[in-house]
Amino acid sequence: MNEFFISLFPNVYELHRDLIKSVRDTFIMVGIxxxxxxxxxxxxxxxxxxxxxxxxxxxxxxxxxxxxIINTARSIPFVILIALLVGFTRFVVGTSIGIRGAIVxxxxxxxxxxxxxxxxxxxxxxxxxxEAARSMGLSRMYIIFHVLLPESMxxxxxxxxxxxxxxxxxxxxxxxxxxxxxxxxxxxxxxxRYMQDITVVTVILLLIIVNIVQGVGNAAAKKATH
Amino acid sequence: MIELRELTKTYKAGSxxxxxxxxxxxxxxxxxxxxxxxxxxAGKSTLIRCINLLERPDSGSVIIGGTDITAxxxxxxxxxxxxxxxxxxxxxxxRSKTVFENLALPLKYQxxxxxxxxxxxxxxxxxxxxxxxxxxxxxxxxxxxKQRVAIARAxxxxxxxxxxxxxxxxxxxxxxxxxxxxxxxxxxxxxxxIVIITHEMLVVKQICNKAAFMDKGRxxxxxxxxxxxxxxxxxxxxxxxxxxxxxxEVQKIxxxxxxxxxTGENGKFLHLVFLGDGANDAHITKxxxxxxxxxxxxxxxxxxxxxxxxxxxxxVVQGTGDAVNAAIAHMRLTNxxxxxxxx
Numbered sequence: 001m002n003e004f005f006i007s008l009f010p011n012v013y014e015l016h017r018d019l020i021k022s023v024r025d026t027f028i029m030v031g032i033x034x035x036x037x038x039x040x041x042x043x044x045x046x047x048x049x050x051x052x053x054x055x056x057x058x059x060x061x062x063x064x065x066x067x068x069i070i071n072t073a074r075s076i077p078f079v080i081l082i083a084l085l086v087g088f089t090r091f092v093v094g095t096s097i098g099i100r101g102a103i104v105x106x107x108x109x110x111x112x113x114x115x116x117x118x119x120x121x122x123x124x125x126x127x128x129x130x131e132a133a134r135s136m137g138l139s140r141m142y143i144i145f146h147v148l149l150p151e152s153m154x155x156x157x158x159x160x161x162x163x164x165x166x167x168x169x170x171x172x173x174x175x176x177x178x179x180x181x182x183x184x185x186x187x188x189x190x191x192x193r194y195m196q197d198i199t200v201v202t203v204i205l206l207l208i209i210v211n212i213v214q215g216v217g218n219a220a221a222k223k224a225t226h
Numbered sequence: 227m228i229e230l231r232e233l234t235k236t237y238k239a240g241s242x243x244x245x246x247x248x249x250x251x252x253x254x255x256x257x258x259x260x261x262x263x264x265x266x267x268a269g270k271s272t273l274i275r276c277i278n279l280l281e282r283p284d285s286g287s288v289i290i291g292g293t294d295i296t297a298x299x300x301x302x303x304x305x306x307x308x309x310x311x312x313x314x315x316x317x318x319x320x321r322s323k324t325v326f327e328n329l330a331l332p333l334k335y336q337x338x339x340x341x342x343x344x345x346x347x348x349x350x351x352x353x354x355x356x357x358x359x360x361x362x363x364x365x366x367x368x369x370x371x372k373q374r375v376a377i378a379r380a381x382x383x384x385x386x387x388x389x390x391x392x393x394x395x396x397x398x399x400x401x402x403x404x405x406x407x408x409x410x411x412x413x414x415x416x417x418x419x420i421v422i423i424t425h426e427m428l429v430v431k432q433i434c435n436k437a438a439f440m441d442k443g444r445x446x447x448x449x450x451x452x453x454x455x456x457x458x459x460x461x462x463x464x465x466x467x468x469x470x471x472x473x474x475e476v477q478k479i480x481x482x483x484x485x486x487x488x489t490g491e492n493g494k495f496l497h498l499v500f501l502g503d504g505a506n507d508a509h510i511t512k513x514x515x516x517x518x519x520x521x522x523x524x525x526x527x528x529x530x531x532x533x534x535x536x537x538x539x540x541x542v543v544q545g546t547g548d549a550v551n552a553a554i555a556h557m558r559l560t561n562x563x564x565x566x567x568x569x
Contacts, residue, residue: 132314135312135389136312136332136379136380136382136383137303137306137308137309137332137335142335146331151322226365
């Protein structure tokens with residue numbers, strides 16, 4: 001079995017230490033940029049919903065500014081965003097390459113998607129429930145955290161999953177421009193050195209990771225639905 | 227208890243302006259069950275939302291227990307709202323929380339102790355008769371049960387006032403009855419002032435002691451319910467009360483039959499409304515005997531409003547011209563409203 005595997009994926013066997021490191025790097029990049037970027041994205045999503053017309057903190061000028069910024073950011077392709085942010089990235093983390101260099105554009109890149117998904121999830125909450133909460137004399141902040149967020153939990157979890165899966169995609173793109181991780185590994189060996197087996201294995205690995213994330217997310221969303 | 231003064235509110239729908247409230251003034255006394263009725267679009271929902279300022283009127287004042295709350299800050303307003311419960315047509319319970327958690331929410335906000343919350347929730351659940359459902363999610367309850375939970379939630383802060391926005395409109399007649407009974411019980415038990423918005427005359431008829439009729443953003447008539455039913459003064463109220471008495475239905479049917487064939491040469495077709503004790507008297511036979519006329523009843527019904535009867539009769543009176551006129555004149559003198567539908 002072992003020999004069969006080696007004959008089928010010779011380069012993978014040869015470079016398996018590098019491969020394991022690249023998977024670990026991907027987890028680090030997705031984990032850190034996810035923790036920061038998705039949190040910020042959710043905050044923007046909440047801001048969008050609560051400042052919109054009829055929202056808890058209706059403020060139309062602020063709403064349209066945030067809305068436009070998000071739309072603009074969304075329309076920039078990620079590879080170009082990385083290039084655009086080089087100076088900023090260096091300023092923030094001291095380098096524009098490697099894992100650290102990838103995290104900054106990944107954070108910026110995931111915010112627009114997460115905020116839109118959060119916005120959608122929160123808009124699904126019945127306006128009447130918010131109205132009932134207001135009629136009880138709850139403060140607006142309290143309503144956001146104890147009514148709005150819990151009520152949209154299943155949808156929020158689903159949007160969280162989509163955000164994480166997108167981040168895995170972004171991490172491989174960051175890899176192509178020297179970010180490290182699975183993407184970098186696939187490009188460096190699979191693409192540049194024609195090691196087909198490396199490419200195949202990275203694809204399989206990504207498939208497994210994405211499916212695990214999706215599976216866990218679906219189970220959590222189901223559990224949160226009553 | 228509640229005093230609304232000259233409320234106005236205009237909505238902009240594109241280039242159109244809709245006057246939802248056009249100078250509405252109302253007074254609701256302590257422990258009233260006050261009904262606000264009107265056709266849809268009359269401004270009822272806007273009106274009830276102005277009482278706890280979920281909607282801000284463009285002008286006018288909302289005085290609750292002597293305080294003008296339109297001048298209050300957001301923080302003060304929270305305190306005011308805690309003493310004004312509200313229930314809704316679609317219940318508006320949180321799907322993500324159990325019955326217990328739904329009821330605990332307003333109490334948790336006030337940082338009441340766990341023990342306190344346990345006790346209070348137990349109490350209000352018992353009051354609405356749903357103690358066995360405390361760990362269910364709203365999706366596992368029927369419409370009537372959901373509305374009971376919503377009522378319990380509205381009572382969590384021991385409010386003085388309960389606002390009901392079409393709270394029975396999504397329920398079947400039987401469940402509606404049981405919810406109305408519950409509201410009536412709470413009114414007596416807790417001395418709760420209740421304001422009910424509804425388009426169902428039946429609801430008002432069943433539990434309100436006072437009512438206001440709204441039409442096109444204005445209150446066209448308000449006061450004691452019995453007076454309004456027995457003697458509606460405006461077209462809108464007439465239409466509404468007629469609806470409640472099934473009179474509209476009767477009139478529709480009568481339109482299709484040849485009245486002349488019923489009344490004969492000198493006969494008249496009358497709609498009689500008897501009030502209070504008059505509704506019990508053997509009125510018809512007395513009149514028939516006294517004026518030597520024949521009276522045949524086409525349709526009749528008695529409604530009980532605030533435990534006083536109001537009788538509605540459609541009759542044909544036949545006899546000599548003078549006798550019929552004298553009979554009508556006599557009936558008008560004896561606490562009976564007579565309208566001549568056809569000569």
